[in-house]
Amino acid sequence: MGAERVLAGALLVVAGSVRAIDVAPLWDHARPAVSEERFRAAMTSATGDDALILQTQIARTYVFRKDFRRARELLGEVAAKVDAAGPEAQARYWLELGRTYASHQHPPETQTADAKRLARDAFSRALQIARQARLDAMAIDALHMFPFVDTAPADQLRWTQQALALVEASDQASAKRWEPSIRSNIGEALRDLGRHGEALEQFKRALALYEQETDERSIRDAHWQVARTLRALNRIDDALAIQLRVERENDAAGAPKAYVFEELELLYQAKGDGERARHYAGRTRSLSK
Numbered sequence: 001m002g003a004e005r006v007l008a009g010a011l012l013v014v015a016g017s018v019r020a021i022d023v024a025p026l027w028d029h030a031r032p033a034v035s036e037e038r039f040r041a042a043m044t045s046a047t048g049d050d051a052l053i054l055q056t057q058i059a060r061t062y063v064f065r066k067d068f069r070r071a072r073e074l075l076g077e078v079a080a081k082v083d084a085a086g087p088e089a090q091a092r093y094w095l096e097l098g099r100t101y102a103s104h105q106h107p108p109e110t111q112t113a114d115a116k117r118l119a120r121d122a123f124s125r126a127l128q129i130a131r132q133a134r135l136d137a138m139a140i141d142a143l144h145m146f147p148f149v150d151t152a153p154a155d156q157l158r159w160t161q162q163a164l165a166l167v168e169a170s171d172q173a174s175a176k177r178w179e180p181s182i183r184s185n186i187g188e189a190l191r192d193l194g195r196h197g198e199a200l201e202q203f204k205r206a207l208a209l210y211e212q213e214t215d216e217r218s219i220r221d222a223h224w225q226v227a228r229t230l231r232a233l234n235r236i237d238d239a240l241a242i243q244l245r246v247e248r249e250n251d252a253a254g255a256p257k258a259y260v261f262e263e264l265e266l267l268y269q270a271k272g273d274g275e276r277a278r279h280y281a282g283r284t285r286s287l288s289k
Contacts, residue, residue, distance in 0.1 A: 020088045021050040023057050032064035052078055052089040056096045063099050071100045087133035091126045095142060098122030102148040116149045123149070136175035140166050144178070144185060153192035160185045180209035180218070184225060191229055200229045216253065220246050228263055231270070240267045258287045 026038040039058045046054055055078050062071035075097050082093045102111060102119035123145045130139035143163035147156035163182045167175055187202035207222035227242035243263050250256050261283040268276040 020086070021046065021053055023053060026057070029064065032061040035064075036061040049086045049089040052081060052085050053092050056089070056092040060096050060099065063096070063103060063105055066105050068100045068106070071096070075100070087129050088135055088138070091129040091133070091135055091138045091142075094122045094126035094129065095138065095145070098126065098142075098145060103145070104148065106148075111148075111151075120146070120149045134172075136166060136170040136172045137178060140170075140175055140178045140182065144182060147185065147189070153189050157186065157189035157193065160189055180206040180213075180222070183209070184222065187225060187229070191232065196229055196232045200226065200233065203229055216249075217255070220249050224257075224260060224263065231263065231267060236267055236270050240264070240271070243267060256283070256287060258284045261287075 021042070023039070026035060026042060028034050028038075036058055039054045039061070043051060043054050043058075055074065059071040059074040062068070062074065075093065078093065082090055085093075098119045098121075099105075101115045101122070106115075123142050127139055127142035130136075130142060140163045143159055143166065146159040150156065150159065160182055163178070164186060167179045167182055170176065183202045183206040187199040187206065190196075190199035190202060203222065203225045207219070207226055210218045210222045213219075223242050223246050227239040227246070230236075230239035230242070243260060247256075247260050247264065250260060261280040265277045265280040265284065268274075268280065
């Protein structure tokens with residue numbers, strides 16, 4: 001997609017009026033530096049809340065790059081303007097501030113009690129603002145961040161179930177788009193609780209939803225989750241067939257994944273095939289070099 005089309009898609013026009021900027025078309029989560037370039041290009045013509053929203057997303061690109069200090073510096077540059085801004089800009093500010101303290105990007109050793117407290121406070125502010133303004137997708141986003149603070153599987157399940165309830169109750173398309181990832185998160189929590197049959201059901205429902213979209217990587221990852229749970233249920237041959245297909249598809253896309261090789265190693269160990277297990281252990285190591 002050309003830069004002009006990307007920027008044009010970032011503005012939503014409804015009934016002749018312009019709403020807050022839509023940042024989704026500007027994001028390329030696999031390439032945060034490219035996303036930053038797009039946000040900065042959009043900044044040249046943005047004003048008011050749109051400019052604040054773009055600045056929060058620039059900060060988020062640094063979270064993806066694990067430069068949390070720089071992300072907080074960028075958010076600090078707009079902090080004085082947030083209280084006077086509209087609810088979306090406010091909610092995005094608090095969401096991104098929370099993500100600088102806790103997210104899947106953070107190494108475990110950084111997740112101290114103080115970091116979790118700061119993240120929880122920020123996510124709570126974002127959730128409150130988003131709920132009051134009926135910004136359902138942002139409220140779901142905030143809810144799905146709490147499991148990075150409350151990491152016990154039972155707590156993670158509670159938060160993700162709240163997020164799913166909001167997805168199901170909302171009539172907003174942006175909220176509905178969260179369903180497959182939220183169901184996948186529920187599946188992970190259920191699996192961690194040893195409730196593998198229930199987890200499999202959630203992963204299958206997530207897969208069916210992903211297959212309605214065009215993101216092939218998400219579809220492959222959803223198959224991986226299904227197969228991983230089948231292994232936990234001792235359905236080794238079923239799991240192996242799926243993981244081998246995911247391996248082939250990833251290789252064809254030029255995107256081999258260590259977590260697929262790790263599953264294949266475990267599956268061949270379960271089948272007593274040490275040679276194949278060692279092969280996949282080697283493939284895992286080759287990606288870490």
